Amino acid sequence: MPVEPHQAYQRPAIEFKSVTLTMPVLNIADTDLGVITEQLKIKLKQAPEFFRNSPLLVDLHEIRAEQEQLDLGALISAIQDLGLLPVGIRGATEQQKKTALQQHMAVLPDHRGSGNKPAPALKPEVPKEELSVTEKTQLITQPIRSGQRIYAKKDLIVLAQVSAGAEIMAEGNIHIYGTLRGRALAGVQGDSEARIFCADLQAELISIAGHYRISEDLQQADRGRPVQIHLQDQALIINPI
Numbered sequence: 276m277p278v279e280p281h282q283a284y285q286r287p288a289i290e291f292k293s294v295t296l297t298m299p300v301l302n303i304a305d306t307d308l309g310v311i312t313e314q315l316k317i318k319l320k321q322a323p324e325f326f327r328n329s330p331l332l333v334d335l336h337e338i339r340a341e342q343e344q345l346d347l348g349a350l351i352s353a354i355q356d357l358g359l360l361p362v363g364i365r366g367a368t369e370q371q372k373k374t375a376l377q378q379h380m381a382v383l384p385d386h387r388g389s390g391n392k393p394a395p396a397l398k399p400e401v402p403k404e405e406l407s408v409t410e411k412t413q414l415i416t417q418p419i420r421s422g423q424r425i426y427a428k429k430d431l432i433v434l435a436q437v438s439a440g441a442e443i444m445a446e447g448n449i450h451i452y453g454t455l456r457g458r459a460l461a462g463v464q465g466d467s468e469a470r471i472f473c474a475d476l477q478a479e480l481i482s483i484a485g486h487y488r489i490s491e492d493l494q495q496a497d498r499g500r501p502v503q504i505h506l507q508d509q510a511l512i513i514n515p516i
Contacts, residue, residue, distance in 0.1 A: 300334050301331050301334065301361075302336070302337055303350070304337045306344040308346065308349055308350060312357075315353075319357060319358070328359075330359075330360050330362045331354065331359045331361045331362065332365065333350070333363070334365055335366040335367050335371065336366035345371075347364075347367070347374045347375065351374075351375075361378075362381060363382070364383065365382070365383035367382065412429045413430075413431050413432065415431070415432065415433045415435065416434045416435060417435055418435040418437075419433065419437045419441040419443060420438050420441060421441055422441065424441070424442045424444070425441075425442070425443045426443075426463075427446065428445075429447045430448045430450070431448075431450070432450045433450065433452065434452045436454040437455045438456055439456040439457055439479060441456075441458070442458045442460070443457070443458070444461075445460075445463065445469070446463055446464045446466060446469075447461070447462070447469055448469050448472070449461045449469075449470075449472070449473075451473045451474060452474050453474060455473045455475065456477045457479055458481075459471055459478060460480075460483075461482070461483050462484040462485075462506075463482075465485070466484055467484040468506075469506075471483065471505075473501065473502055473504070474501045475499055475500070476500065476502050481504055482511075483504065483506045486509060486511055494513070497513045497515075500515060502514060502515055
């Protein structure tokens with residue numbers, strides 16, 4: 276008896292999975308498209324590789340009373356022209372939601388009134404299936420090579436160097452007992468109390484709860500020495516250990 280074509284495949288060709296994702300959030304605080312574009316260009320120049328081809332969530336909560344003055348379609352086009360990929364919007368008016376859907380962007384629920392903590396202004400995209408992820412404090416004894424990405428849901432402890440081009444992320448604190456030449460992002464889910472401890476700071480980028488500095492922003496006096504990094508008044512503070 277011949278087998279029907281659909282019976283020949285025992286394994287499904289597709290599968291929906293629930294995955295935790297974080298990505299940069301662009302908080303809009305002005306309706307002047309020229310001002311927004313110029314300031315965004317400055318940010319992108321500070322860390323071009325960090326933002327290159329990055330998905331972006333556009334948040335309009337801060338201009339709620341003035342949203343009708345913002346041309347959302349023009350804003351989306353301007354963001355795309357700068358090499359970013361706006362994939363969703365939140366805090367929008369009904370008309371802006373329609374515009375977003377016409378631009379094939381997702382419309383996220385307005386969650387800020389529910390008591391949830393607002394997302395930080397900057398977060399990297401973290402698809403779990405592409406990273407080394409652990410649910411507990413992670414201890415790494417081997418050097419982290421360029422191109423490697425490590426994500427810890429609690430604290431991350433590295434007993435070796437973090438090479439240039441490597442990226443380590445933790446929802447809690449990061450401890451590095453070797454040289455940090457790559458990128459280190461602590462408190463990536465918004466924990467502003469997280470800290471970075473480093474025996475030899477030569478980083479490409481450091482970040483806590485979405486607030487970051489790139490290599491060019493580091494003082495020469497902070498380089499090549501043991502430091503601890505914490506967040507104070509929305510700014511990263513680097514102190515010697």
